[in-house]
Amino acid sequence: MQVERRRVTLGSELVQELRRALDVVEEQRHRAGRLLCRRSRDRATNAPGKAAYPEVMKVVLPDGNELDLPDGATGLEAARAIGPKLAEQAVLVRSNGHVRDLRLPLTDGEPIQILTTRDRDDPDALAVLRHSSAHLLAEAVRRLYPGVKIAIGPPIENGFYYDFDFPEPIHEHDLERIEAEVKRELAEGREWTRDEIAAEDARVRFEGGDEPYKVELVDTAEGPISLYTQGDFTDLCRGPHLLNSKPIKAFKLTGLAGAYWRGDEHNKQLTRIYGTAFFTQDDLDAHLERLEEARKRDHRRLGVQLDLFHLDDISPGSPFWHPKGMVIWNTLEDVRRRENARRGYVEVRTPLIYDRLLWEKSGHWEKFREHMFLIPEGDRTYSIKPMNCPGHMWLFASTLRSYRELPLRYAEAAPLHRNELAGALHGLTRVRIVTQDDAHIFCTREQIEDEIFGCLDYAKYLYDLFELQARFELSTRPDNKLGTDEEWDFTEAALQAALERRALQYQLNPGDGAFYGPKIDLHMTDSLGRSWQMGTIQLDSQQPARIGCRFMGADNEEHTPYVIHRALFGSLERFIGILTEHYGGAFPFWIAPVQVRIVPVGESHREAAYDLAARLAPHRVEVDDSDETVGKRIRNAEVEKIPFTVVYGDAESDESLAIRERGGAQSSKSLVEFRGQLATLSPWQVGAEPSLTP
Numbered sequence: 001m002q003v004e005r006r007r008v009t010l011g012s013e014l015v016q017e018l019r020r021a022l023d024v025v026e027e028q029r030h031r032a033g034r035l036l037c038r039r040s041r042d043r044a045t046n047a048p049g050k051a052a053y054p055e056v057m058k059v060v061l062p063d064g065n066e067l068d069l070p071d072g073a074t075g076l077e078a079a080r081a082i083g084p085k086l087a088e089q090a091v092l093v094r095s096n097g098h099v100r101d102l103r104l105p106l107t108d109g110e111p112i113q114i115l116t117t118r119d120r121d122d123p124d125a126l127a128v129l130r131h132s133s134a135h136l137l138a139e140a141v142r143r144l145y146p147g148v149k150i151a152i153g154p155p156i157e158n159g160f161y162y163d164f165d166f167p168e169p170i171h172e173h174d175l176e177r178i179e180a181e182v183k184r185e186l187a188e189g190r191e192w193t194r195d196e197i198a199a200e201d202a203r204v205r206f207e208g209g210d211e212p213y214k215v216e217l218v219d220t221a222e223g224p225i226s227l228y229t230q231g232d233f234t235d236l237c238r239g240p241h242l243l244n245s246k247p248i249k250a251f252k253l254t255g256l257a258g259a260y261w262r263g264d265e266h267n268k269q270l271t272r273i274y275g276t277a278f279f280t281q282d283d284l285d286a287h288l289e290r291l292e293e294a295r296k297r298d299h300r301r302l303g304v305q306l307d308l309f310h311l312d313d314i315s316p317g318s319p320f321w322h323p324k325g326m327v328i329w330n331t332l333e334d335v336r337r338r339e340n341a342r343r344g345y346v347e348v349r350t351p352l353i354y355d356r357l358l359w360e361k362s363g364h365w366e367k368f369r370e371h372m373f374l375i376p377e378g379d380r381t382y383s384i385k386p387m388n389c390p391g392h393m394w395l396f397a398s399t400l401r402s403y404r405e406l407p408l409r410y411a412e413a414a415p416l417h418r419n420e421l422a423g424a425l426h427g428l429t430r431v432r433i434v435t436q437d438d439a440h441i442f443c444t445r446e447q448i449e450d451e452i453f454g455c456l457d458y459a460k461y462l463y464d465l466f467e468l469q470a471r472f473e474l475s476t477r478p479d480n481k482l483g484t485d486e487e488w489d490f491t492e493a494a495l496q497a498a499l500e501r502r503a504l505q506y507q508l509n510p511g512d513g514a515f516y517g518p519k520i521d522l523h524m525t526d527s528l529g530r531s532w533q534m535g536t537i538q539l540d541s542q543q544p545a546r547i548g549c550r551f552m553g554a555d556n557e558e559h560t561p562y563v564i565h566r567a568l569f570g571s572l573e574r575f576i577g578i579l580t581e582h583y584g585g586a587f588p589f590w591i592a593p594v595q596v597r598i599v600p601v602g603e604s605h606r607e608a609a610y611d612l613a614a615r616l617a618p619h620r621v622e623v624d625d626s627d628e629t630v631g632k633r634i635r636n637a638e639v640e641k642i643p644f645t646v647v648y649g650d651a652e653s654d655e656s657l658a659i660r661e662r663g664g665a666q667s668s669k670s671l672v673e674f675r676g677q678l679a680t681l682s683p684w685q686v687g688a689e690p691s692l693t694p
């Protein structure tokens with residue numbers, strides 16, 4: 001499952017596709033090797049003078065028991081050997097984290113897990129179900145739209161898609177007809193068969209069928225090619241697939257979009273049809289309910305409803321923050337400043353615009369220039385900074401430091417600009433202006449573990465504060481790493497030790513580190529169960545050397561410090577977008593832009609209402625003395641998700657206030673009691689500081 005998760009967190013579907021393509025190559029190479037080994041063994045067995053007898057092999061089941069099977073037995077045969085019921089319900093074999101088609105041979109000694117229709121929440125089981133559903137979709141579309149060309153149809157998080165090149169454009173309302181055709185296929189029932197053929201034969205076959213996209217895929221594939229056929233439809237595919245369509249108990253098409261062939265805007269734009277499928281109708285219903293809830297919580301919608309921010313094409317991907325949005329922003333800034341101070345960070349402020357010389361030295365000019373906004377001036381070229389690191393390192397390098405100054409923790413939340421493609425922009429979660437809660441920690445080799453520990457502790461503190469479930473992933477040396485293996489052994493061990501010392505569960509992503517050092521990515525799961533990649537903690541031994549950061553060690557020699565890049569919220573823009581959806585706009589009291597609204601019943605109560613507001617300071621209190629009815633004003637406060645509404649009329653006084661909590665609970669409290677209650681609702685007050693984990 002590690003592999004699947006990692007795909008999802010990488011976010012873009014294009015990256016997922018690339019990873020899948022790599023997996024195909026990987027699997028084919030693996031299988032080619034295995035087949036070769038079996039063949040040479042067969043030859044040995046059949047060698048003259050040797051008795052020919054059927055060989056047996058073993059596989060290890062999840063309970064630790066071994067299962068004897070004839071050599072070369074498939075996953076399906078293993079399932080049959082365990083029991084006919086299991087064989088009927090089987091959908092997939094999983095071994096060492098990799099998934100495999102039931103029709104493929106198992107390897108002697110390998111641990112296997114057979115997934116069945118009862119594994120209805122397992123992402124791998126769902127992926128094979130959904131990918132098989134994508135093939136049914138392609139079959140239906142080809143029948144309904146003669147002349148259509150088919151491209152690719154992978155499973156994705158929560159569903160699948162298939163890309164088509166339609167002779168005439170289709171529209172949302174056409175989906176109904178296509179969905180009905182797939183349901184007809186399901187009622188009829190489909191069986192999948194799998195064949196392996198030579199690339200040449202596959203090419204001839206798809207050329208004959210006038211499927212240019214498939215021909216291109218054949219030409220760029222490596223190793224043997226496999227085909228899956230159901231009904232009269234054959235697709236080029238590495239699998240795995242279901243044996244038949246019986247497990248697909250719920251199918252729905254969910255949308256239509258444009259998508260460039262192979263994700264490249266220079267290629268033709270195809271039509272992408274999205275859908276989803278489940279093992280039960282109940283699961284589909286629950287999924288649709290979650291989607292509806294997510295739609296209601298969409299931060300772009302709530303941003304307007306709650307008057308937090310808006311976006312305008314006058315500056316694409318750059319939000320205009322309204323006063324209420326700025327209250328949330330500044331609350332997060334307060335948390336950042338306060339925690340930074342408590343944890344030994346120092347605030348710095350570095351320029352926004354730099355000569356290209358800096359970017360050449362840092363390596364960004366070569367690797368990141370297309371995402372940078374450039375400003376030519378005379379014979380110089382400047383760039384608005386897309387990240388803080390080079391500036392912080394330039395500042396560090398402005399003088400020769402002493403080891404006594406280390407660790408030196410520079411913090412800065414400067415606005416960064418990245419030239420994201422206009423088409424990729426999305427609300428607050430994909431923007432061109434990025435304000436990170438950024439810091440760079442300059443430290444010695446010996447200090448790495450403690451500093452990483454400190455970052456992890458800080459991250460855990462923040463995620464707990466916002467009631468988000470944190471998940472940590474450690475990524476280790478990639479193929480294109482810089483530095484020696486000994487160096488990587490040391491740095492990876494330091495990160496691992498810090499994770500273990502802070503008692504954090506983490507997932508290992510071998511080979512996924514940056515070329516300059518290992519990293520820990522921080523993910524959060526929100527109240528709807530969705531996972532978001534947030535901050536990152538990265539160790540870097542390369543950039544400080546490129547920019548010339550030096551310190552004088554205790555040994556009287558000059559050394560290059562290590563730098564830990566870390567952002568824990570990630571970007572404030574994105575974090576506020578995610579928080580808005582996480583809370584559904586009902587921000588906790590301490591973040592809520594308006595904490596208390598007072599509704600004076602009549603004209604004669606206005607003065608008392610304003611007087612009460614003043615006495616509730618420093619809380620954020622508003623008086624709604626508009627001409628609306630009391631009922632309407634109370635409803636407005638509900639719609640704006642304000643934590644407390646106080647209705648003030650003839651019966652009210654300091655001794656007795658009529659208080660309505662968000663959600664409807666009502667009570668009567670004295671002013672003193674109410675103030676006492678509000679005081680407990682901020683996560684920190686004087687004297688209630690959370691303690692730092694030692």
Ligand SMILES: [Zn+2]
Pocket residue numbers: 131135228235236237238239241
């Ligand atoms: Zn397929």
Ligand SMILES: [Zn+2]
Pocket residue numbers: 387388389440565566
């Ligand atoms: Zn950095």
